[in-house]
Amino acid sequence: MNLKKEVIALAKNAQLAFRANLGLTADLKNRALKDMGRSLLAKKETILKANRKDILAASASGASPAFIDRLSLDDKRIKEMADSILEVARLPDPLGRTIKSWRNSSGLKINKVRVPIGVIAIIYESRPNVTAECAALCFKSGNSVILRGGSEAMKSNTAIYRILKGVLNKRAIDAALINMVATTDRAAVEILLKLNDYIDLVIPRGGESLIRKVVHSSLIPVIKHYKGICHVYVDDWADLNMAQKICFNAKVQRPGVCNAMESMLVHKDAAARFLPGMAKMFREAGVRMRGCPMTRRIIKGVSLASDRDYRTEYLDLIVSIKVVNSLKEAISHINEYGSHHSDTIVTDNKKHGYEFLKYVDSACVYVNASTRFTDGYQFGLGAEIGISTDKLHARGPMALEELTTYKYEIIGSGQVRK
Amino acid sequence: MNLKKEVIALAKNAQLAFRANLGLTADLKNRALKDMGRSLLAKKETILKANRKDILAASASGASPAFIDRLSLDDKRIKEMADSILEVARLPDPLGRTIKSWRNSSGLKINKVRVPIGVIAIIYESRPNVTAECAALCFKSGNSVILRGGSEAMKSNTAIYRILKGVLNKRAIDAALINMVATTDRAAVEILLKLNDYIDLVIPRGGESLIRKVVHSSLIPVIKHYKGICHVYVDDWADLNMAQKICFNAKVQRPGVCNAMESMLVHKDAAARFLPGMAKMFREAGVRMRGCPMTRRIIKGVSLASDRDYRTEYLDLIVSIKVVNSLKEAISHINEYGSHHSDTIVTDNKKHGYEFLKYVDSACVYVNASTRFTDGYQFGLGAEIGISTDKLHARGPMALEELTTYKYEIIGSGQVRK
Numbered sequence: 001m002n003l004k005k006e007v008i009a010l011a012k013n014a015q016l017a018f019r020a021n022l023g024l025t026a027d028l029k030n031r032a033l034k035d036m037g038r039s040l041l042a043k044k045e046t047i048l049k050a051n052r053k054d055i056l057a058a059s060a061s062g063a064s065p066a067f068i069d070r071l072s073l074d075d076k077r078i079k080e081m082a083d084s085i086l087e088v089a090r091l092p093d094p095l096g097r098t099i100k101s102w103r104n105s106s107g108l109k110i111n112k113v114r115v116p117i118g119v120i121a122i123i124y125e126s127r128p129n130v131t132a133e134c135a136a137l138c139f140k141s142g143n144s145v146i147l148r149g150g151s152e153a154m155k156s157n158t159a160i161y162r163i164l165k166g167v168l169n170k171r172a173i174d175a176a177l178i179n180m181v182a183t184t185d186r187a188a189v190e191i192l193l194k195l196n197d198y199i200d201l202v203i204p205r206g207g208e209s210l211i212r213k214v215v216h217s218s219l220i221p222v223i224k225h226y227k228g229i230c231h232v233y234v235d236d237w238a239d240l241n242m243a244q245k246i247c248f249n250a251k252v253q254r255p256g257v258c259n260a261m262e263s264m265l266v267h268k269d270a271a272a273r274f275l276p277g278m279a280k281m282f283r284e285a286g287v288r289m290r291g292c293p294m295t296r297r298i299i300k301g302v303s304l305a306s307d308r309d310y311r312t313e314y315l316d317l318i319v320s321i322k323v324v325n326s327l328k329e330a331i332s333h334i335n336e337y338g339s340h341h342s343d344t345i346v347t348d349n350k351k352h353g354y355e356f357l358k359y360v361d362s363a364c365v366y367v368n369a370s371t372r373f374t375d376g377y378q379f380g381l382g383a384e385i386g387i388s389t390d391k392l393h394a395r396g397p398m399a400l401e402e403l404t405t406y407k408y409e410i411i412g413s414g415q416v417r418k
Numbered sequence: 419m420n421l422k423k424e425v426i427a428l429a430k431n432a433q434l435a436f437r438a439n440l441g442l443t444a445d446l447k448n449r450a451l452k453d454m455g456r457s458l459l460a461k462k463e464t465i466l467k468a469n470r471k472d473i474l475a476a477s478a479s480g481a482s483p484a485f486i487d488r489l490s491l492d493d494k495r496i497k498e499m500a501d502s503i504l505e506v507a508r509l510p511d512p513l514g515r516t517i518k519s520w521r522n523s524s525g526l527k528i529n530k531v532r533v534p535i536g537v538i539a540i541i542y543e544s545r546p547n548v549t550a551e552c553a554a555l556c557f558k559s560g561n562s563v564i565l566r567g568g569s570e571a572m573k574s575n576t577a578i579y580r581i582l583k584g585v586l587n588k589r590a591i592d593a594a595l596i597n598m599v600a601t602t603d604r605a606a607v608e609i610l611l612k613l614n615d616y617i618d619l620v621i622p623r624g625g626e627s628l629i630r631k632v633v634h635s636s637l638i639p640v641i642k643h644y645k646g647i648c649h650v651y652v653d654d655w656a657d658l659n660m661a662q663k664i665c666f667n668a669k670v671q672r673p674g675v676c677n678a679m680e681s682m683l684v685h686k687d688a689a690a691r692f693l694p695g696m697a698k699m700f701r702e703a704g705v706r707m708r709g710c711p712m713t714r715r716i717i718k719g720v721s722l723a724s725d726r727d728y729r730t731e732y733l734d735l736i737v738s739i740k741v742v743n744s745l746k747e748a749i750s751h752i753n754e755y756g757s758h759h760s761d762t763i764v765t766d767n768k769k770h771g772y773e774f775l776k777y778v779d780s781a782c783v784y785v786n787a788s789t790r791f792t793d794g795y796q797f798g799l800g801a802e803i804g805i806s807t808d809k810l811h812a813r814g815p816m817a818l819e820e821l822t823t824y825k826y827e828i829i830g831s832g833q834v835r836k
Contacts, residue, residue: 019753022777104798108787117809118779196633200809215614215637221810222639242832249834335437357827359440361536369526369830378835379826380522391535391618391823392639393811405809408797409775412787414660416667417796 007191011198014119017176018144026093033089035167037082044078050159058152071126081132088136091382094400109411116142117405118200125206126150131157141403151184193218225386227313228258228341230371233330235347236267240274243346249370252285256315259374263320265330271323287317294323310337331359342371363396425609429616432537435594436562444511451507453585455500462496468577476570489544499550506554509800512818527829534560535823536618543624544568549578559821569602611636643804645731646676646759648789651748654685655767667788670703674733677792681738683748689741705735712741728755749777760789781814
């Protein structure tokens with residue numbers, strides 16, 4: 001019961017802080033952000049000390065090397081964390097802009113203006129850098145944030161969190177704009193997810209199972225950054241040299257991220273000319289291939305792809321390959337097996353490109369470019385909180401603007417409804 | 419188990435239809451909508467016959483007169499239904515517009531374009547007109563719709579639905595764009611709300627308890643049109659004559675709707691001058707008043723307002739009144755007790771107006787106008803599916819544009835990520 005009361009009090013407080021600070025200037029926020037970046041660097045020993053405790057405990061409890069790696073901080077990672085906050089400080093302020101403005105038939109002036117959302121809860125895994133980055137993005141966009149990271153990183157997160165709060169206090173900014181549920185009790189998350197009267201949005205940052213758990217429990221709207229099962233479709237009208245470069249880049253340049261290609265589709269009339277050279281490049285880069293029967297007739301030594309392969313996000317040097325009979329089949333396959341994240345057609349046929357753009361139901365649809373460009377920085381939007389695979393509110397790279405909403409401000413001179 | 423299979427098949431089919439019809443032209447959609455309007459009129463006897471059966475059954479089971487009224491159709495209501503579809507046909511098409519377009523540093527052309535959302539489920543009470551209106555709005559905006567109305571209106575809804583489908587068939591448009599779960603089995607809704615792989619959005623249309631039930635069960639994003647606890651705040655700088663007209667209009671012109679005023683706040687320095695005249699107008703119009711102790715000192719015979727009163731949407735000729743000490747107290751009260759729908763300040767002080775607009779956390783915030791203007795038509799947006807009290811995706815009047823989302827279409831010339 002005490003935990004419940006505490007979590008409710010924290011959320012209520014975050015909401016009051018949000019409302020009281022709607023007038024915070026961009027300038028003051030940016031100064032605070034710069035201080036936060038500098039302060040993280042100045043106090044890195046405190047962070048590293050806390051982090052060593054987390055690492056020791058995680059090692060003792062048998063965590064995997066990959067887990068420990070994600071949990072671990074060092075000078076370089078703290079520098080990156082600080083840099084990313086300084087970068088957020090330099091981004092243009094997303095608030096206050098008038099999106100639309102018009103006068104209605106009664107003479108009312110209607111302004112649709114960009115405002116912060118309110119209270120945003122971030123539920124994340126044991127990656128301490130998320131603490132700093134999400135706090136910075138939410139603060140810059142005028143929201144109150146409630147952070148809840150993985151319990152294995154609690155000491156590191158708390159150290160970072162205290163440094164950020166310290167800056168707010170020093171700048172006489174309401175410290176309740178940045179909050180942390182600093183208990184390892186997992187019940188706290190369940191409580192948090194029911195507080196739809198105080199929290200406006202939940203963003204889970206982590207693997208699919210974390211996201212699904214949040215969706216199942218939450219009464220608050222959730223924006224989901226699910227996996228990326230991204231495709232490149234090599235059309236019969238493709239420049240095959242370009243197609244090879246794009247497929248290679250999309251698969252190999254950084255295989256562990258959500259915008260990497262997981263599945264390659266090739267038109268039947270291009271397959272015999274395209275696949276052997278592509279397979280050679282893939283093999284030289286250590287990419288394992290799983291293909292449909294037709295693929296296996298063209299490239300020897302490829303294992304058979306199952307239906308499940310086409311639904312798998314490998315995040316690894318593995319690719320599933322399928323030869324398709326038509327552009328239409330490629331589009332159907334992508335809509336059915338993909339994750340509506342990022343998909344590319346390589347073609348010199350404008351009509352085919354147009355059709356692909358129109359009928360592929362994904363956040364980012366490309367003609368003749370690598371799927372790897374789906375990223376806030378690459379788009380020129382700045383730092384992002386993730387790539388939304390949702391269709392509502394935010395789709396694709398979710399940057400500062402997507403952390404805002406709008407309201408209508410209406411100015412009259414005594415108008416009443418007839 | 420059969421029901422589950424049926425509902426899943428229906429939802430899957432709706433999704434396939436959505437994807438296959440992304441190329442449907444505005445012209446063809448508008449022709450079909452006009453046919454739907456005309457067809458409803460031409461076949462009104464069929465609708466009225468089905469409606470009579472629904473009414474008889476509802477009466478026999480002891481439904482209230484208000485319930486029967488909402489369920490009942492007649493010539494006039496069918497005409498209104500048809501007119502509203504014809505109106506939707508005349509509205510500009512919300513699709514295909516480029517929201518933003520730029521070239522990134524790699525030379526990629528990035529277009530952010532407006533596209534339909536996908537499959538939208540509408541869960542509503544026993545009001546047959548919702549069937550036609552929601553189907554028309556979703557169809558016009560390029561979405562597939564799954565309709566699920568109250569079981570007491572099933573025969574009327576089915577009759578309307580068949581007429582709409584008939585038009586699609588006649589125009590050779592995929593009839594799976596408009597769907598109905600035509601069973602009175604309430605389990606169907608529970609099944610529907612779990613199908614987040616096929617359905618992109620749920621919009622419950624009805625009272626608060628219906629909406630809460632949907633939110634609790636749904637794994638699909640829900641846009642909520644909760645109640646309207648709307649305020650008018652009469653500032654110490656108000657033109658009291660204007661304030662009277664606005665408060666009277668907001669309360670009396672149509673008390674049963676969500677944008678009517680439920681609570682009136684008056685600055686302490688205006689109370690003695692304002693309240694007696696206002697009370698007289700209210701009494702003559704049959705408005706019952708509930709007030710704070712200060713209100714009751716100024717106007718005699720007013721009953722005491724409880725904390726609960728200030729949280730109540732009366733939808734009736736009742737108003738709660740509170741005298742406040744400051745603009746700040748008015749804003750806090752509105753943010754705490756209101757429903758973030760529509761709130762007005764009456765003031766001649768520009769700074770007060772600005773502060774109210776900035777700090778009241780509602781979808782529509784007014785200076786010197788009646789809250790009754792919160793409406794798609796009044797805003798000039800055309801027909802609406804409701805007034806969203808949510809902050810994500812759609813806030814305030816939810817018209818055709820809010821039934822769409824965006825995607826990024828990106829055109830390259832072989833770009834790969836470095």
